[in-house]
Amino acid sequence: MFTDELNLQNHRVPCTLFCPLCDNCTEDEWHVMFDCSRTKQSWRITALLSVIEPWLQKYSNIQDVIFDTCCVEDWVTVGKIAILMDALWKFRNGMVWNGEKTEVEQIDMRVTQGLNVWISAQQQQPVMDNNNIEAKWFSPLQNRLKCNVDAV
Numbered sequence: 087m088f089t090d091e092l093n094l095q096n097h098r099v100p101c102t103l104f105c106p107l108c109d110n111c112t113e114d115e116w117h118v119m120f121d122c123s124r125t126k127q128s129w130r131i132t133a134l135l136s137v138i139e140p141w142l143q144k145y146s147n148i149q150d151v152i153f154d155t156c157c158v159e160d161w162v163t164v165g166k167i168a169i170l171m172d173a174l175w176k177f178r179n180g181m182v183w184n185g186e187k188t189e190v191e192q193i194d195m196r197v198t199q200g201l202n203v204w205i206s207a208q209q210q211q212p213v214m215d216n217n218n219i220e221a222k223w224f225s226p227l228q229n230r231l232k233c234n235v236d237a238v
């Protein structure tokens with residue numbers, strides 16, 4: 087069960103506790119991402135079920151599965167898993183908020199397209215001539231904050 091649903095129920099807002107995808111089990115993040123029958127179809131059709139299954143047997147929380155997967159698997163597999171999990175979350179939300187029914191084949195197509203875009207983006211090298219760029223720091227505008235995220 088998600089925290090939002092608990093909060094809604096505590097405020098007497100009626101909402102279902104069942105998974106919107108299978109309408110058969112109590113919904114939580116583990117169920118939506120790994121254990122739902124509809125979700126498992128997506129892992130299977132994207133050829134990622136065999137990759138993720140050992141982690142599912144080893145862990146019982148989603149954070150550990152994601153962390154270990156990222157540490158062990160190659161970057162393309164990790165990217166594909168991330169794209170699939172994003173697609174599954176959107177699949178679930180589309181069902182809950184818009185009543186959209188997404189077929190497993192559509193998720194597979196989204197993962198393939200997303201992976202191609204992601205790989206292409208990873209392989210593009212930024213064209214920069216660092217010799218001609220002088221790094222200068224400029225103060226932010228008045229009443230603004232500035233956060234430097236690329237400091238070395």
Ligand SMILES: [Zn+2]
Nearest residue numbers: 105107108122
């Ligand atoms: Zn389900």
